[in-house]
Amino acid sequence: MATGRPHRPTTRGRGIPEATVARLPLYLRALTALSERSVPTVSSEELATAAGVNSAKLRKDFSYLGSYGTRGVGYDVEYLVYQISRELGLTQDWPVVIVGIGNLGAALANYGGFASRGFRVAALIDADAAMAGRPVAGIAVQHIDELESIIADNGVSIGVIATPAGAAQQVCERLVAAGVTSILNFAPTVLSVPDGVDVRKVDLSIELQILAFHEQRKAGEAAAGPDITDMVTPVVPPVAATRRRADDVPARPAVDGAVPHGVGDAGSGPDGSDGGRSAAMPA
Amino acid sequence: MATGRPHRPTTRGRGIPEATVARLPLYLRALTALSERSVPTVSSEELATAAGVNSAKLRKDFSYLGSYGTRGVGYDVEYLVYQISRELGLTQDWPVVIVGIGNLGAALANYGGFASRGFRVAALIDADAAMAGRPVAGIAVQHIDELESIIADNGVSIGVIATPAGAAQQVCERLVAAGVTSILNFAPTVLSVPDGVDVRKVDLSIELQILAFHEQRKAGEAAAGPDITDMVTPVVPPVAATRRRADDVPARPAVDGAVPHGVGDAGSGPDGSDGGRSAAMPA
């Protein structure tokens, strides 16, 4: 049932805000880079810039972990790396299984960012018997029949699903039944999991669609005229010349024999900028 | 400079909340599935379940687009598909370039979710001359020297970066200079872009780290007992037998010759659970 994150809502006690947790890996990466350059200390301002966030936010984030800075100086890089790693649980070794060794699964298996952060690919699993035994990223692919035993033998609690959408739910259920309690899902489907299981979703198509929305908005504003009340940045229209516009607008559906009210709104003119927002009827 | 989304903060006028925009693709996917099954109408309750969200939230989201439902009946599937598609800008054709054709780039090129949503892979670009001409997903890879002309000729405004981290910023700058105003970044780096350019980031490693955090928390709670009141959890090591525990805890750094204050906190015992939270000094 629960698909989102069922975490305790209150930030009481030692609970670290979800938003902060999501940024800790960012800080950790920036700190690791500094560490490799043997930089001993760093100020909140510098680190914030490197991580691409606001310095006040960074300081508040760190304040949830404890007082690890020195006023007038900054933060000790090594010390902070350790504290964040520990908070994120990266001082442990996390065996991970990847299910679905297609293009994406193979890319994930080869991804270097895993091993460098305490994650270890315990197994690659695929439903295609022809894949079994074939080495990918130096690891032999195993058949999905062995999923349960692999998870049990390796103490796996994190699973990655990179299967087609149709197989995702079923794979998910087998993973959970076998003991996995955290799932990273690349399949474009909503997974149903019991309480206590965390699911994070990465959806390439959705990210692109969000970009398209903003892209359209930028283009629309530019076309509609530089000033929309208190406009920002005129944003000259992009070079693009190859845009196709769909003209097959479905009419507002009429329920049974009722009169189709306010059909006029769907048109909204060739500039996609406005049109949707206004209610169908003037009043 | 601006790395995040510099959108107008106020949700005034026809502005659709960012959180809503991020959910529209989810609704669209659920609606498309219904459409393929020829379901004519759907209630907010049903659609919300299919999309994995709360029905009140869904209705509020739709209210930002307009009044597209019929009380007592629900939403017309086809009509809603069109309205959301239009709002997201998917009634246009968006040419996209993918830069960096390694494992991940190839996976993206093969990803079906692109074409089905109005996105068209205009070109695959790689810095490796040996890749040039090789077909990936039916498209010949082109050398990065041609990046600028490709973007200009095809009117590309959306770029996908799937290069190693080291090359990402440079590629980003070339993309922006050539006219790209939206970037989907898979490289584990913070990109600096001028105002007016949108960047979205997908980071596999970060997602896993967030899961690890929750996993550690779950293991800690389970071991400590179901209710923690508001205590600081002793946190016994998790069930898994294969966990490696780091014992090399860096000592709290002492600045120059100053006395290392509150050294006690860094110890906090080999149980990585707490120790951070409390301030170093009692008072």
Added chain:
DNA sequence: GTATCTTTGTGCACGCGTTCACAAAGGCAT
């Protein structure tokens, strides 16, 4: 036409996240 039933659309309250701004803390120079 009237009554009833279903479902939308939204006003409102609450909590989380972000940001500002500043006092406190510590280093450093003298």
Added chain:
DNA sequence: ATGCCTTTGTGAACGCGTGCACAAAGATAC
């Protein structure tokens, strides 16, 4: 020791997002 300068840590205000709960709107039955 004293004063100055830098930087942290955080109280407080604000805005966004979420969810409840209900009135309004429309369909349907009679």
